Amino acid sequence: MPRPLWQRLAVPIAAILVVVVVATAVIAVGLTRRGFPQVSGEQELAGLGAEVEVVRDDLGVAHIYADTAEDLFRAQGYVAAQDRFFQMDLRRHIVSGRLSELVGEGGLETDRVIRTLGWRRVAEQELSLLSPEARTYLAAYAAGVNAYIDSRSGPSAMGIEYVLLSSNAPGYMVRPWDEVDSLAWLKAMAWDLRGNYADELARGRLVGQVSLDQLETLYPDYPFDEHPPILDRSEWTPPQTSPRGVTDSRSGTRGTVLAPVPGQSDAADLVGRGDPVAPDGPISDETRQWLAGPAQDAFADTASALAAVPELMGSGEGIGSNSWVVSGDHTETGMPLLANDPHLAISQPGIWMQSGLHCRELSEECPFDVTGFTFAGLPGVVIGHNRSIAWGFTNLDPDVTDFYLEDTVDDTVLRDEDYVPMDVRTETIRVAGGDDVELTVRETSNGPIVSDVLEDVGRMGDNGPLDGVATSRDFEVALRWTGLEPARTAEAVFALNAASDWDEFRSAAQLFAVPSQNLLYADTEGNIGYQAPGLVPVRRSATYSTPPGYYPAPGWDDQYAWRGWVDFDDLPTAYNPEDGIVVAANQAVVRGSTPFLTTEYDKGYRSTRILELLRSRLEQGPLTGADMNEIQLDDVSTFALDMVPYLTEVDLEGDFYTAPQDLLRDWDGSSPADGDQTAAAAYFYAVYDNLLEAVFDDELPPDLGATGNSRSMQIMVDLMASPESVWWDDQRTPGVIESRDEVLRTALVDARLDLTRQISKDPADWSWGQLHRAHLRHQVLGEEGVPGVVQDLVNRGPFPVPGSSAMVNAMNWDASTGSFDVTSAPSMRMVVDLADLDASTWVNQTGTSGHPFHPNYDDQTRAWIEGDTYPWAFSRDAVNEAGRQTLLLVPDEG
Secondary structure (H helix, E strand, O other): OOOOHHHHHHHHHHHHHHHHOOOOHHHHHHHHHOOOOOOOEEEEEOOOOOOEEEEEOOOOOEEEEEOOHHHHHHHHHHHHHHHHHHHHHHHHHHHOOOOHHHHHHHHHHHHHHHHHHOHHHHHHHHHOOOOHHHHHHHHHHHHHHHHHHHHOOOHHHOOHHHHHOOOOOOOOOOOOOOHHHHHHHHHHHHHHOOOOHHHHHHHHHHEOOEOHHHHHHHOOOOOOOOOOOOOOOOOOOOOOOOOOOOEOOOOOEEOOOOOOOOOOOOHHHHOOOOOOOOOOOOOOHHHHHHHHOOHHHHHHHHHHHHHOOOOOOOOOOOOEEEEEEEOHHHEOOOOOEEEEEEEEEOOOOOOOEEEEEEEOOOOOOOOOEEEEEEOOOOOOOOEEEEOOEEEEEEEOOOOOEEEEEEEEEOOEEEEOOEEEEOEEEEEEEOOOOOOOEEEEEEEEOOEEEHHHHOOOOOOEOOOOOEOOEOOOOEEEEEEEEHHHOOOOHHHHHHHHHHOOOHHHHHHHHHOOOOOOEEEEEEEOOOOEEEEOOOOOEOOOOOOOOOOOOOOOEEOOOHHHOOOOEOOHHHOOEEEOOOOOEEEEOOOOOOOOOOOOOOOOOOOOHHHHHHHHHHHHHHOOOOEOHHHHHHHHOOOEOHHHHHHHHHHHOOOOOOHHHHHHHHHHHOOOOEOOOOOOOHHHHHHHHHHHHHHHHHHHOOOOOHHHOOOOOHHHHHHHHHHHOOOOOHHHOOOOOOOOOOOHHHHHHHHHHHHHHHHHHHOOOOHHHOOHHHHOEEEEOOOOOOOOOOOHHHHHHHOEEEEEOOOOOOOOOOOEOOHHHOOOOOOEEEOEEEEEEOOOHHHOEEEEOOOOOOOOOOOOOOOOHHHHHHOOOEEOOOOHHHHHHHOOEEEEEEEOOO
C-alpha cells in the first residue's frame, strides 16, 4: 500500500525538525499559547457593517450572530482562522500544488500531481460561474480570514507549526486568503470520494496476471437479495429515455446510459432506453492484447503517480458514511429523526469544525439560521440543520473517473487517424530552501496526462496497430474526472443552508456537482426524503459486455468519450416513502442499472444491519434520539457470525488451539475494546487477517492485497460456498493443492500463535482494544521520523477502540497494511430531532481548536471513543444558556 502523504513528508521534514525541537514543555506551551484565539471582550474587524456576536460554549463551538449575510461570513472567516489557521493554510498549499513552499522538497511529489490535475485552475474557472450572492459570501469569508492574518504579528503567532517548520522555510510569510482558496478545497473533498478509479486501475493491472474467472471473483455482484438498496421499485422507478441532444440544466448532454451489470441485467430495463453500452462490435484483438500485456507496468506507474495525491479525507474501502432518517410515524415525538456519521480519515485536528451561523432577523437578504459541521476554509455549514430542515451526507460513490490510453508523439496525441496538439503548459514550483522546479503539464481532450508526473513513464502497448490505427509503443494515461469540470458546488452549500422545504432542498442539490452524495432530508413539517445529486458521466464501455469505466478506454476513439451527464431529473429520489424509513450507508441506490451509476458499491453490511436494528427497536415501541445514538455505536458483524460456523467446524488438536476456537462458539459477533466478548473478537479478526493473507497474498501484488472491508467479506462469503475454488490453493506451494478447510485450519492456528506472541499465552488476557487502536496524528508533524517530543506535542493516542470494518461503528482497519490500527472512522456523529432542534445531539472526533494545549484541542475525543454525545444548542435561548464566552466583533473605526 502506498504510504500516506504525511508519512512521505516525515523523513525530509524530520532532519530539519531535529534542529528546532522544543527544549521543554514550558516553552512549547508558551509558544502554542501565542496562537490561542481571543474569545471574549471586543475586537475590531475591518469591513463590518455592524456589531457581530460570537458566543462560545464549553466545547469552544462558536455561534455567530449578525445583521447581514456579508457580516456573518466575514465573521465566520475570522473565527475559523482563529481556531484552525494552520490547517487552513496547509490545505490551501496542498490543493494549489504549493506544498513545497511550506515544507520543502518533501512536498514536491504531491505538488507535481496536483499541478498536473490543475485543481486550483479549475477552481478559478468556477468562481466566475457562481451567483453574485455566492461570490459576495466567499469574498466576505476571505476578508475575515485576512483580517485575522493582519491582526497577528507573523506566522509564529498563528500556530506553533510555523515555529517548528521555520528552519525549513526561513522567512516564510503567510499570503492573503482569497475566494479560490476556499473553492479549491472542494477538489480535495471530491478527490477522496471520487468513485471507482482504484478498482478500474487494479483490474487493468490484474488482467493477464490472474484468470478471468478469478478476476470476476474479486469483484462480486452486489447481493441485492441479502442487502436491500436504498430505494426499492415502489419508491423510485427508472426514467424513460431522455431525448438525445437536449442540454440539461447543468450544461451537459441529457441522457441515460444503460450498463449490463453482471448479475443485475433486467431484460425489461434494456428495451428502448438510452445508448447501448458496448461498442458496435468487440474491440480489436490488438487492444485486448494491450490489456493483457505490457500495459501492467504503465498501470503500476500511474498508480504510483496518483498515490502521491494527499488523502485529506481518506480514500479506499471504508471511506463512506452511515445516514438514516425515520418519519414521525415511527418516533416518540411524532416528528422525524435524522442520524449521520461520515466515515473519513482520522487526524489531529479532525476534519470538521462545529459552528452556528445566525442572521438576527431572517430575510431574503440574510436567510441563514443554520448550525452543524463546517470545513475550516470553506464558508457555510456542510452538514447540519437550519430552523426548517436537516440533511445528512453519505458517499454515493458513482463512477466519475475514467482512464484513457493515449498514443502520443512528443506533444501530440492520436485522434482518429491524425496526431493533434495537446494543451501544454509549464508550471513553476517554488521549493522552500531549494531551487524552483519546472513542470510541464500536458492535457488531451480526455484530461491531463497523469503518467507525466513520473520520471519514468511505463511503456505500454504491443507491436503493430490497434484497431487499424498505426501507433507507437509509448502509450500514456489520461484521466477524466468530474472534479475537473467547473461547477457550482460551493453555491450548493449556501443554498442548502438557506433552504426551507423539499423543493428548495432539491434545488440546492441540483447545484451539488462533486462529490456525488446520497442526501437525506427531514423537515419540521414532518417530511422526509432522499436525493442523489452530482455529475454522473454518460459514456459507452470500451470493453465488450462490461459496464462503462470497468476497464480503461482507448483515448483516440471518440465513441468512448464522455457525452454529458445523467440529467438531474433522472437521478434517484424519494419523498415521504411509504415505509417511513430511508437508510443510506453506501450500499446500492436502486436495483437495476438505469441510470448507470457504478458497479463498485459498498456491499451493504452496514446498511442492512441499520435497517434490521431500526425494525427490531420498532417492535418494542417508538424510536427516540437515544435509540439513534445507540444504533450508531452498534459493533456486531453479521459477516463474522456467518463465518463462525465454518471456523468452529474445523478439527484442531490440543487445548492450546481449541481453547481460542471455543471462544467463538459463545461469541455474539460484537467487537468491544474490552469486556466479556473482547477476546473472541480479537481472535476472530486475527483469524480473518490470516485467512485473507493465505487466500490472496500468493497471487495479488502487495499494493492490491485484500483490505478486509465489505468487498473482501463478500468475496469470502462466496468462496466459503465454493470449497474447490482455485483461490484456496496456495501458489507458493507447487505440487500441493490446498483445500478450503486446510486453509481455515492454518488461519486458526496462525492466529493463535500471533496473539500468543503479541499479547499473551492465555486467551483470557486478549482484548480487541490491544490490537485495534486509533492514532490521531497531526497532518504534518505527527508521523514517525519526526522527533518524539514534537509528536507528543501534537498527536493524541493511540486509543483502544471498539468497532471494526463494515459495521455500523465503522472503526475501519486495512488488512493489507499488516496492522489492525484504525485507518478511517466516524469523523463525527449527529442526531437531529425535528420535534425539538435543541434536543439534537452531536460529537466531533477531536475538538474545535487546532492549537495544541488549548482546552478544546481534544476535549471531545474521549466522548467520541466511548460513544457519548453532547447537547446541540440551536435556539438563541439554548445558545445563551450554554454560552461561556462572548466576543464582540465591531466595525473598524479606522
